[in-house]
Amino acid sequence: IVLTQSPGTLSLSPGERVTLSCRASQSVRSSYLAWYQQKPGQAPRLVIYDASSRATGIPDRFSGSGSGTDFTLTISRLEPEDFAVYYCQQYGSTPYTFGQGTKLEIK
Amino acid sequence: QVQLVQSGSEMKKPGASVKVSCQVSGYRFTDYHLHWVRQAPGQGLEWMGWINTNTGNPTYAQGFTGRFVFSLDASVSAAYLQISSLRAEDAAVYYCARRITVAARPVYEIWGQGTKVTVSS
Secondary structure, three states: OEEEEOOOOOEEEEOOOOOEEEEEEEEHHHHHHEEEEEOOOOOEEEEEOOOEEEEOOOOOHHHHHHHOOEEEEEOOOHHHHHEEEEEEEEEEOOOEHHHHHHHEEEE | OOEEEEEEEEEEEOOEEEEEEEEEEEHHHHHHOOOEEEOOOOEEEEEEEEOOOOOOEEEEEEOOOOEEEEEEEEEHHHEEEEEEEOOOOOEEEEEEEEEEEOOOOOOOEEEOEEEEEEOOO
16 A cells, blocks of 8 residues: 655744644555654654544644544644654555655754 | 663675674563564665564564564573574574563564674675
8 A cells, every 4th residue: 555645845834733643545444544753863652543643742732633544643733843754654454654754853 | 771782783794694683681481572673874764574482483574584584492481583694684683582561562672782783895
């Protein structure tokens, strides 16, 4: 399954609301879709799994939604620490695949 | 404290081999399988496969068969990734990762810090 994330880069200011998109080339079984945040030089950090469940320690400004082939990650109010690259991952079928990433940068 | 600690950066010549280790601590080694993920320079994440920490049976994603070998030493709670006949395109950061605890899903809550492999003559 190929995951296409859009847009590639977003320039935003702290306090703004943002929605990232992840579109799958075929339906993702059971909405087995996750989102990760990665900062330079660091390992990815799990943000959302099962399309809408927040991982441990993730603040509630992060929310996920979607099913089938269309998924979104929303950050309701950007904090300075949220600027990073975000990847979606599907794990409904092997090979598990990741999107190419969306970079959130400070405007 | 649950941790995956990987071995340090490696610089190898084309054609050489490299072995990356992933040391588990803070939980029972056999409770969770371990996955490997590659990230080429400036690129995204690529799932390489996983190893069953109970049986040692590896599963490889397409594109990671032949030169890539996952192995274990359960006596020291460690997993290994060995890459042989290194090519320039193998240069990447390699991560080991463990799934979340709250659900049996291959989504990765615990990651090693990554091991950078450089391939250059």
